[in-house]
Amino acid sequence: MTPTPPRAARPRLLLVGAGHAHLHLIRHRHRLPGAEVTLVDPGGFWYSGRATGMLGAGHTPAEDRLDPTRLASHFGVQALRGRLAQLDPQARIARLEDGREFDFSLLSLNLGSRTPCPARRTPGPQVWAVKPIPRLLALRHRLEQEFSHGLSPRLVVVGGGPSGVEVACQLRQLARRHGARPEILLVSRGERLLAGAPAGAVRWLMRQLERREIRVRFGLDVNGHAAGGVTFATEANAWGEDSLQWLPADHVVHATGLAPPEVVERLGLPLIPGRGLAVEATLQSPGHPDIFAAGDCAAMLRHELPRLRIHGIRQAPVLLDNLVARLAGGPLAPYIPQRLSLAILDLGAGQGLAIRGRRWWGGRLALAWKRRLDRRFLRQYRT
Missing domain, CATH: 3.50.50.60 (FAD/NAD(P)-binding domain)
Structure with a gap:
């Protein structure tokens, strides 16, 4: 892809969605001093690593939730409540469900995922x-x-x-x-x-x-x-x-x-059916070098990644580097997934199950390690 920077006297970087990758971008907003940075998100950030623990009452809702608006304000990012409805990639305009429109020079999508399920029946469970x-x-x-x-x-x-x-x-x-x-x-x-x-x-x-x-x-x-x-x-x-x-x-x-959110079907961007927005190794949308996507809503063309939050976390530094490079007209770097990822399950009752490749261990030590990793991640974004 051409490294030609976007045409704008003061480029606008529009971040849609407050997922793991965009939290990282907000925290490192200082690396984008020449750009206006705006975050559009419908609500709070819920950390998936503690979600089931919250269900079991091992964590309070406050322990599982961050306020992206507060974080954005702290680091000098304009934050707006809203939900993306449509996109005009050629005109570089994002339209929200309430009718507001925003133009952009660079766009990054970090929209998360959903769990598809059959519709509820009445009467029924x-x-x-x-x-x-x-x-x-x-x-x-x-x-x-x-x-x-x-x-x-x-x-x-x-x-x-x-x-x-x-x-x-x-x-x-x-x-x-x-x-x-x-x-x-x-x-x-x-x-x-x-x-x-x-x-x-x-x-x-x-x-x-x-x-x-x-x-x-x-x-x-x-x-x-x-x-x-x-x-x-x-x-x-x-x-x-x-x-x-x-x-x-x-x-x-x-x-x-997990499946990508339904809105990805209405954005006019290349898709991989059932997996989400197609992205190159540089996290750019094919044919749209100023549009990026990361996390669960994105599907890499050459790697079929499981929807684990670790990929959104690891893509974040590459996404930031590439946005900086795109603004400066420099070369972009690829995201190279690690072959093995650590997954730790919270089974409640003080028990965890950690798995990495063919290695595993279960018990209290596994859960203690998970809690330490969760605290370390969330501590970065509490202001």
Whole structure:
């Protein structure tokens, strides 16, 4: 891509979304002294690393939330409340849902992700998704209310990945804090939990789930909701409406993976279907060298990255360097993903599970390490 800088006497850098990468940019705003920097974001930043811990009441909402507006003000970035609706890449205009328009010289998109799930049916169970994160807080409040009235709702968690496992464990933790004993069922489409994890780690986890009285069922593809529960199909019987089976549930939490926000379909930028905004190794949109994207909303052309917050964090310095270089007309650097990433699950009850490649360890030390990393990350952005 050409290194020609954008045409502007005082270029405007527009940051849309307050994800991990943009928090880093705001904190290092001093590296962009010649540009006007504006942040557009609809609300607070919720840290995904503490989200399930908040569900289990191990963290307060305040411990999981940052105020991007306050951070921006502290570092000299103009902050505006708003949600992106459309983009005109050629005219370099971003339109918000309330009708406001902003022109830009450089644009960076850090829009996060969502959890897709089947629509709720009436009558039917309450339906929740792990993202946006405030939904988990709403679920916690709802269950605390039910537990306080002596109810024991049937809880189904859909998804056998890290989020589903954490949610199931934290629901049990929340229930124990209130002396409640609801039924908790963890449902996985696959034939094992934590696909790709070491076998020893999965065996250790299964023992943990058994001790917490969390049932697990494999090979179930939950595809809808019905009165009193959810519908599912199995691989052996997956065709036609008469193949659907039923599981009882009062609350269903979907943790089946993350998808880019729906707005990416309306931006007129290259997409990778199901993965998000296409970006080069430099985090630039193909054919639009002054438009960048990072984090969960972005999909690298030559690397299919799992949606882990670590990539948004590690992309942040590269994004900042490349925005500085683009303004100065210098060469841009590629983001090179690390081959192995550390993931630590918060299982509640003082237990964690850390996995990096084929290495793993579970117990209190793993959780203590996670909490230390979380505190260190959040401390950078509290003002």
